[in-house]
Amino acid sequence: MSFSAPDQLTLDVKLHAYDTFDNFIESKKNEQLLNQLRSELFEHNIFIWGRFSSGRTHLLHAALHHAKESGRTAVYIPLRDSASLTPNFLKNIGKFDLVCIDDAQYVAGDSEWEMAFFAAFNNAVENGSRLFISSTYEQTLSGIKLKDLVSRLQSCLTFQIHDLDDDRKRAAVLQQANARGLGISEPVVDYLMARSERSLPVLMELLERLDDKSLQQKRRITIPLVKEATGWL
Template identity: 30%
Template sequence: MAHQLGLNLPSRTALGRDAFFVAPSNAMAMAMIDGWRGWAGGKLALTGPQGSGKTHLTHVWADLSGAQIISASALQTADIPALARGPVAVEDVHQIAQDDAAQTELFHLHNLVLAEGQALLLTGTGVVAHWGLTLPDLVSRMRGATAVEMDAPDDALLSALLVKLLADRQLTPKPELINYLMTRMDRSFAAAIALVDRLDAASLAQKRPLTRALAAQVLDIAPPRA
């Protein structure tokens, strides 16, 4: 059945390698993840806008390397020496721009991970220079990291992202609906995520299938003609 009524089922985000859609905008990042054993200095900074797939790629790398994943904001309560015994991914480093204590812990983790001969993946929104880090020694270490940026989505990637996000919510739209959304939505990863959240909520609340009429309502535009 092409259209499904929204059911109050838990959203399952697919984060495996097979669920990652490789497009020109992220092909370099995927290649760097695949070749992680050859990272210069044992570390890589993965940058890009919100919703660009950084978390997905982080989980792909964790599967490949056996790495632990931790949010930068959680470093203050983490066992840094224990983390440093294996590969580590630290997500959303930009979020500790005003947190001197967390930056200090990241500095120690960075040094310990590399001293143990392990690999370190760091992610953040925007280029590394704009992460707003203020601890001089940490800033110096970040400047020494190879950085790969995930670019803004092209049509193929944005379309695939919509399909994936809807599939994570057990929704299977017709291709025509994806095309309808693509020509009317803001063209960004963050906009795609927000739109799918709103579509899912509207389908659940109104107990209606995912159609162009429902999409028009969510987008607050005139409904399409039959």
């Protein structure tokens, strides 16, 4: 799925088909956040922070799905790509009902981006849009030089998203595999968990690669196929 910005840039973003609220493996610590997103996503501006592997991007994509299902417009802006964008990309985001901004830490300390972010925040509020913003750490705010932008971000409902333990990461891999109709066996998942970096983004990217290879070769995902795809011995 691609989204167009007012400065005529086109950002090609693949909406993660399986990243929904229902497919998010929650822990007790994340229960309040998930309930808030399900019931009040369009009532408040929300800021979440958590580690790279905590599932922040999953929740932003889930919010996009939720907006689409409820007949609302939405845009996803990954600021980790800010080096290939211009601050003008944030202009007029208020035309969307929901604006999902991922990895805000990438523009902290950049005065031009901070001014654009501040103007975009005001534009969204003035037009009744809702912002859903993520960062790797709450201290992103302390790295922002523009105090007015800090004030705007502090006005958001703020939640920490907690990492899953290995058992829940394993459950997340199984759930994603089942959602894709892969029928992956538990021994294969155990093999992935033993050999791969145990972060959700890495595990999900690996699962997508295995899905593609399985389709191309018309083979089930087995440990031999995993070894072929990864080069693991």
